[in-house]
Structure formats: C-alpha cells, structure tokens
Amino acid sequence: MKDSKYTTISIPRPLHDRIEKMILKKEGFKSVSDYATYVLREVVAMHESKDVPDPFTSEDLEQIKERLKALGYL
C-alpha cells in the first residue's frame, strides 16, 4: 500500500491555539498544518543550505579558470 502523503506531528496545544488565532487574522494560510509546513520548510532549508561544498577538485578549478580567462570573463 502506498504511504500517505501526510503524517501527524504533535505540538503543544497552546501553541496550536496561538497559531490558529493568528492565521484567522492573516491571509495566506488555510490551516495550522499549512502554517507549520511553511515555517518548517523555511527553517529546514536554512539548515540544509549551510556548508555544502561544490563538487570541484583543485584540478577542475584550474581548468575552469583557464576557460574563463580564454573567454575573457576573467
């Protein structure tokens, strides 16, 4: 059986209620789940974007710089 697209996580009830109250006054979020997904995506992406090295060896780097010089970009 295919896994469901969604799963359940627990957050403190008072926090849930605060979010629910807040999104009632704001446009853009349909539900507490919608809001939590948005915020979590933002935070997770911020952590994931740190310290990911580019896949270049020093040899690659020299070759790239040579080409950029030959084309007049450097």
Add this chain to the structure above:
Amino acid sequence: MVLPAHGGKLIQISETQASSESMRDALEGPSVKISAETRVTVDNISNGILSPLAGFMGREDYENVVDDMRLSNDTPWTIPIVLNVREDFRAGSGDEVTLVDENGVPVARLAFEELYTIAKKEHARKVFGTEDEAHPGVAKVYSASDKALAGKIISATKFSDPNFQKVTLYPKETRVLFQEKGWKEIVAFQTRNAPHIGHEYVQKTALALADGVFINPVLGKKKSGDFKDEAIVAAYQALVKNYYPRNTVVMSVLHYEMQYAGPKEAIMHAIMRKNFGCTHIAIGRDHAGVGNYYGPYAAQEIFKDFPDLGITPLFFREFFYCTKCEGIASEKICPHPEADRLNFSGTKLRKMFQAGEVPPKEFMRPEVSKAILDMKDPFVE
C-alpha cells in the same frame, strides 16, 4: 563559498564522445530519437542547470510536481521534465537506452527506470492553468506522445552551438567566476529580448542592491517576429560595454525552450539561476507569460508558496518614460497618468526596426539600436 545548488548537489554527468565504445555498444539496445529542444534539455541536466535532476522524471516525481509543485523528496519544482517516447517504445529493467539526435547521432545513454502515461489535458490544466491549445506550452503537450520514459543519464556528449560558444557558461563556471570576482550577492536577469531602457533600469536597480548582475538571455526556439538570438546577444554586448561599470555584469546565454507557463515557469527560471550560483532573481510584470493566460503579477505572487526556494526574488513593476517626470519611472514612484507615459512596447520597437528607424534614445540606447540595425535581418521570420 557560493550558495549550494538546488536540492543540495550540483549535478555533473560524465561527458563522452558519440564515437566512444560505450556509445556504440549502447546503440545495440533500445534507442529514442529526440528533438533539438530535448537535446538541449539533456545538456541542461548533464551540466547541472536542472539540478538536482540527473535524468528524466519518473512517475512519482511527475505526479508530485503537477499536484504539489514539488519533487517527491519535497524539493520545490513546478514544471515536469519528461521524455516523451513513441507509443510502441519498449524497454525493460536493466536496459540502457540511447538518445539520438535528429541526424541519428548518439548524444546520451540513459539507465532505463520506467515507462508511464501522461493524461495530457490534466497535465495542461495543472501546469499551464488552461487546456486551451492556443497556448504554446499546451499545444506542445498535445502534439507529443502521452508515453513518458524515466531514467538517469549515464553519460552525454558535449552540446555545442558554434555561434554562441564564447558566451555560453555552465553553473560550474559561473560559480567559480562569481567567487573569483568576489561577488556574494548576485541578481539573475532572465530575458528573451533585446534590451530597452526599461530592462536596463530593472538591472541597474537590482545592481544597486547587489555585487553583480548575471544577465542570462534565453536562446532557442522562438516565435515569428521575435528578435533572433544573434540580435539579442549583440544588443546586450553593446549595452554592457557602454553602460555598465567594469566588473558589475556577467552576460552568458542559456539554451532553453520557453514553456510560457507564467508563474510556474518563473519558479523554474529561479531554480536554474540558483544553480548558476545566483542569490536573487529579478521578476517583472507577466514574467514568462503569453497572451492573457496569467495575471500581470501572478509570477511574483507564486513565490510566497516557496519559503525554501533558496533564491530570493526581487519584484519589479513595469518601467516607462514619463514626460512629466522627464525620466524613467514606474507605477510605484510616478503619480502621473497613463497619457504622460511612454511604454516600452516590444511591438512598437519591432515596427521601428523593420522600417529602418532608430528608436528614440528614451526608448533604447543608440549603441544597442545600432547593434540591431547593423544586422541584416534581426527578426525571426
């Protein structure tokens, strides 16, 4: 250290020769003839422009993209990248599939994953927001087979357009280039037109906030009456040479087939420029739109659905020349009515060039106009 590629990894597929042993061997197995546009997509995947994709999408990713605007691992992605194949195409688990160009020359080897069927009308409605076959993106979907082949690219030959070799850079090169220049904030500017003053103002407003601007004109299949690729490149070279301070602009071209999917395509444009190492992208009025299918600022509004895109959009209103302000302005900063505004209309420009006229300097820089007028025929017939 520049921004990580989309999905965390800059894809680099190994390069091979059409005459290599592995390519020749692969030709004994199943093969698919691909169009010039798909050949460009193969190149864009192979060189990381479409990272994290390493091949053509399988059913799970396809369904996630059309339904939720995300790959199956939750990475933002708004337009499916599919390889349509003939109805009678057959391949099985473990097969290698060779992609051959329109002349029968092998260009890539693919590790076969699966075949699946696309519901064309549903695809059109979900991706383009319309089932109308007058929409060029929809028409392309309707004219293709509904059978799609999924698989990762094992190796590909180098794509080379001899006319633009000297102005073509790939993400691994722009990433090094930006680093060497010491740029940290880089604004991408997507275009498919020769630059008028309105474009220049968007770029320069963006430049005021950043270290550099990456002008990345899209080359490829065009509509009748559009500027030819050569005219766009020559026009931009004239603009950059005469009107930008040194070390503030990088201009290189991107071979890519426009889908005219408006807001969803704006997200794809942002993803590609993130892979080039840009931190920001300029999004103007009716970005990537066609006709009246999308609201004028729909391509800006869609960004609010992607807090994890990893590239920041800069939104611009349309610029125009205001006769009362006696300068370039936008709706946001000019209080004068429409009657005082000279809009930068592409149609008007085209008519002037076709009549051999030089557009007024409030409309287009004289050096840019000259670069276009020096061409025998700057428009697609």
